[in-house]
Amino acid sequence: MSLALALSPLLVVGIAALLLMLVEAFSTRRGGLALGAAVVLFSAAAFAGALWMLGLDELGDISSLRPWLVIDHFTLFFDMLLCLGGALAALLGGGYLREHRLERGEFYALLLFATFGAMVLAAAGDALTLFLGLETMSIGAYAMTAFRRASPRSAEGALKYFLLSSFAAAILLYGFALLYGATGHTDLTSIGAAARSSVSHNPLLVLGAVLVLIGIVFKVSAVPFHAWTPDAYEGAPTPATTFMAVAVKASAFAMLLRVLAFSFGDEAWTSWASGWPPVMATLAVLTMTVANLVAGRQESVKRMLAYSSIAHAGYALVGVTSLIRNPAEAGASVLYYLLAYSVSTAGAFGTLILCGSYGREAVSYEDLSGLGRRHPAVALAFSLFLISLAGVPPTAGFFGKWFVFKAAIDGGLYWLAIVAFVNSVIAAYYYLRVLVYMYMREPAAGAAVAVPMRSGYVTAALLVSAALVLALGLTPTRYLDVAVRAASLGSG
Numbered sequence: 001m002s003l004a005l006a007l008s009p010l011l012v013v014g015i016a017a018l019l020l021m022l023v024e025a026f027s028t029r030r031g032g033l034a035l036g037a038a039v040v041l042f043s044a045a046a047f048a049g050a051l052w053m054l055g056l057d058e059l060g061d062i063s064s065l066r067p068w069l070v071i072d073h074f075t076l077f078f079d080m081l082l083c084l085g086g087a088l089a090a091l092l093g094g095g096y097l098r099e100h101r102l103e104r105g106e107f108y109a110l111l112l113f114a115t116f117g118a119m120v121l122a123a124a125g126d127a128l129t130l131f132l133g134l135e136t137m138s139i140g141a142y143a144m145t146a147f148r149r150a151s152p153r154s155a156e157g158a159l160k161y162f163l164l165s166s167f168a169a170a171i172l173l174y175g176f177a178l179l180y181g182a183t184g185h186t187d188l189t190s191i192g193a194a195a196r197s198s199v200s201h202n203p204l205l206v207l208g209a210v211l212v213l214i215g216i217v218f219k220v221s222a223v224p225f226h227a228w229t230p231d232a233y234e235g236a237p238t239p240a241t242t243f244m245a246v247a248v249k250a251s252a253f254a255m256l257l258r259v260l261a262f263s264f265g266d267e268a269w270t271s272w273a274s275g276w277p278p279v280m281a282t283l284a285v286l287t288m289t290v291a292n293l294v295a296g297r298q299e300s301v302k303r304m305l306a307y308s309s310i311a312h313a314g315y316a317l318v319g320v321t322s323l324i325r326n327p328a329e330a331g332a333s334v335l336y337y338l339l340a341y342s343v344s345t346a347g348a349f350g351t352l353i354l355c356g357s358y359g360r361e362a363v364s365y366e367d368l369s370g371l372g373r374r375h376p377a378v379a380l381a382f383s384l385f386l387i388s389l390a391g392v393p394p395t396a397g398f399f400g401k402w403f404v405f406k407a408a409i410d411g412g413l414y415w416l417a418i419v420a421f422v423n424s425v426i427a428a429y430y431y432l433r434v435l436v437y438m439y440m441r442e443p444a445a446g447a448a449v450a451v452p453m454r455s456g457y458v459t460a461a462l463l464v465s466a467a468l469v470l471a472l473g474l475t476p477t478r479y480l481d482v483a484v485r486a487a488s489l490g491s492g
Contacts, residue, residue: 002060006071009048009079010119016040017112024105034094034457037108041087041115048079067187070125070258077486078122078254081339085246086115088346088461093239095455096353102237107147111243114140118251125262126187127176130255134172134219138165141248144240145232157228157235164228165218172215178208179263188262196266209264213276216259219252222317223286226310233306241302242349245309246342253316253338257331260323270324280321281416287314288423296430299364304430305348308389311427312341318413318420319404325411331487333403336480340388340400340472347385347465354378354458355450362450365437369449372439378452379438381462388469390431391424396472403480 004011020040024033051059052073062071069075090111097103117136124130142165146158180186182205183194195205218225233241260276269275288311295307316337322330355362355371355378362368372379388395391402401424408417443449472479 002062003065005051006056006059006062006065007069008051009044009076009083010116010123012040012044012047013083013112013116013119017109017116020105020112021109024109027105033105033108034090034097037090037112038087038094038457040112041083041090045080045083045087048076048083052076052080067125067189068129069120069123071123073486073488074254074258075123077335077482078250079119081250081342082115082118082122082247085250085342085346086111086118086243088350088465089239089243089246091457091461091464092242092346092350092353093237094457095453096237096239096458099358099453099455100237101358102148104147107144107237107239110140110143114138114144114243115247118247121251122254122258124255124258125189127180127191128186130188130259131169131173131176133251134169134255137248137251138169141240141244144243145236147237147240148235151235153231154235154237157232161228161232168215168218168225171211171218175208175211175213175215178204178211182208188259192263192265195263195269209269209276212259213256213279216252216256217283220249220256220313220317221252221310222283222313223290223310226287226291229310230303230306233309234300234303238302238349238353241306242346245305245345245349249309249313250338250342253320253334256320257334260320261327261331272324275324277321277324280317281413284314284317284321284416285419287311287317288420289314292423292426292430296426296433298430301352301362301365301368301434302349305345305352308427308430309345311423312337312345312389314423315401315404315420316341318408318416321416322404322407322411322413325413326407328484328487329410330407332480332483333407335483335486336472336476337400337404339479339483340396340469343465343468343472344385344388344395344397347462347469348382348389350458350461350465351378351382351385353453354455354462355382355452357451357453360449360451365433366443367450368434368437369441369443370438371450373442374449375452381466382438383435384466384469386431386434388473390428392428394470394473396469396476399473399476399480403476 114137117133120133124133142162145161148154179191182202183191185191221229291307291311295304298304319330319334388397391397405417
């Protein structure tokens, strides 16, 4: 019974995904699948929250799950975050797919299975479980990217994503194979025990660690492993883009944090002279700078948000780098940042969906000209999520960046915090540019303009996202306390 309770969030999502496949196969009415998928994912998040409040100590002996699955507060935090992201994507899909003549029930089954894989990935304590979760999530993401079958851009984005991701998965698997050859273990904790003080003595171990980190940062979409992201995000249906930007990225950071803490958390591996911190710092600087500079040159709002997503991975990597000096504070800052980024990004993509109806979609900045005057409520919602992504108080995004920058400064990484701050200022340009077009520009005579759609599903997703953006911004310490508790990996 204790094992069933510990695995209840996973079981809810997994069983519901199988049932939804049967419903979709034998039912001719598919209008309620989006709501059903969202209810399932919110329920799974509620189960994870109930386990958090109950206390894992009350579950009894669940040690038999280790090392395959680690059920701790870190896992429960990501269960709630991933299910929230999946539920918002399901609600957005309920409005978007019907409006754009793409309503097919398999989208929601793919979404549930991909979320299930992401949850396994966040809980994985062994290389085998980690790889299974990664591939379960990725296969669903590939299919959702190519869901718009008649679109060459969707097919191109899905093919690039599939090919590059397959190479990255092979690199990750080969890296774990080398770690197994060097240590004789596949579970992350035993790899870490064998890896202590071996950085300069075992080239096989070092090469394995490098390949594993390359495979992981590809999923994070850090520069220079980001080439798939803009094309996949732009070509995919926007609800699928939302899922990738939120759930796929969050689970990738969960994997990164778990591997660094369990396998490469020894002093020899966290040394600035011979460990992974300078690598993570370099990736953070490259990711923030390249993504922000390229995002400012985009004419497609969706592609701009794709590069914005890459840049935010760079800010989170600043927190990851800070783990070497103050693990508790830095880990909590990364988790809080992921939560703030997730609800802000889901809201931004959701508002972009709401801005355009079938045949009158919002694609470029020009399409949004005068939206603030014609549809003030839609423009206000978009403005809220954009200023949160820009880091303007009192929104979730401001405190997300504040905590990450503070962790870097407290860890003595002043230069990294300065680079991140400068990049945050640069990023404000392309977010504010959207506001300029919505409130200060009028469409040219005869030019196409976006016409907002009407959807209760999309409106519900935006209300949930907006409430969380404001709650995280107005009462940040409450959620930071949750992140602090979750950041203690393996503590239960």
